[in-house]
Amino acid sequence: MTTRPFHHGNLRAVLLEEAESVIRQDGVDGLSLRDLARRAGVSHGAPRSHFADRQALLDALAERGFVRLTTRIERALAHDEPARAQFDRIARTYVDFAVDDAALMELMFATKGSAAAPAVGQAAARLFAVLDASLGPADPADPTRARGRFTLLFAATMQGIAALVASGRVPRATGDTLVTDAMESMLTSELGGRAVTRR
Template sequence: MTFTRPRSYHHGDLRGELLVRAEETLRESGVDGLSLRQLARDIGVSHGAPSRHFRDKQALLDALALSGFQRLDTLFSTAVLGGTFAEQLEGIARGYLRFAIENSALLELMFARKHSPNAGTELPAAAEAAFLTPVALIARGQADGDVVAGDIQRIGLAAFASMQGLATFVSSGFAPAELAEEMLSDVVTQMLDGLRPRS
């Protein structure tokens, strides 16, 4: 009979592999299904190996949330590389909706960890950095006369609440996933109408 012993060390990017597997587990089983020991078993390393990168489960959750905000930052930055204000806003909206639907458990974790008193300063800073691009887009829209006057943070929050609401409806099954793109077009149209200056 042959059996494989877990490796006591790892030749590749163990931290990266742990995060990938942790995100898969989060998607399949939620936060309660995550454990460092199980992750070690899943990728075939000794049960102590993950502790070299994450001192405990909380540190792992923080790392997952941080990675999520960094991905959002990249997504938003890419969405505003070209096009009109409306096209950039639609790019941000479509990207965020896709991210929120495909990573609903991760997104929930991201915002929960951001507000945790144990999360330190790196996580809130990453969250703020991720949303600088949409806020800057709204500010440019105001300067160009495409967006109604008012507090940029409040205007942006209202717009994102619409997108998050749609993402929640789709990921929870309340709205059919196959209609998500069509519904997003409606939300973007309504957002643009709401953002336009009043005569």
């Protein structure tokens, strides 16, 4: 009887790719290190050379998701266009990611993930720092913490729209309309007026 080789070229990346495929199809509950080893064609103990346990794998997936979303937001910000158009682009980028990678997005914002791994919290903080920077120069005299509230409201609203689309409650075209409506409401609100210093 032959045994599967313990080593695999760039095994960590292979395992993460396979894990993403599993959670897209079966959700987080369908994920196990033993099954991933089988899918990657390595011995069942091989994944533990990269992930101490299943939670470590979930944390790595969440961190990777935040990095990917942040990169996409940064690309959206690289377009030279008026602020309003750029905010619409950022919002659509966020919603597209959350719809296309719904299971990963849910994992990224799972409380146990962010609490268990500092790297996940750091990756999430970088995402929100990029979103904050998109608002323009901060007003250090603002006692209402408008920027932080606006950024959290943005994330909550876009994830809510994405959830409606991903679940089939509304078609994607309707989701696009909701994004436009949401950004119009947020940017013209009193909160938006205090939070957004870029025009």
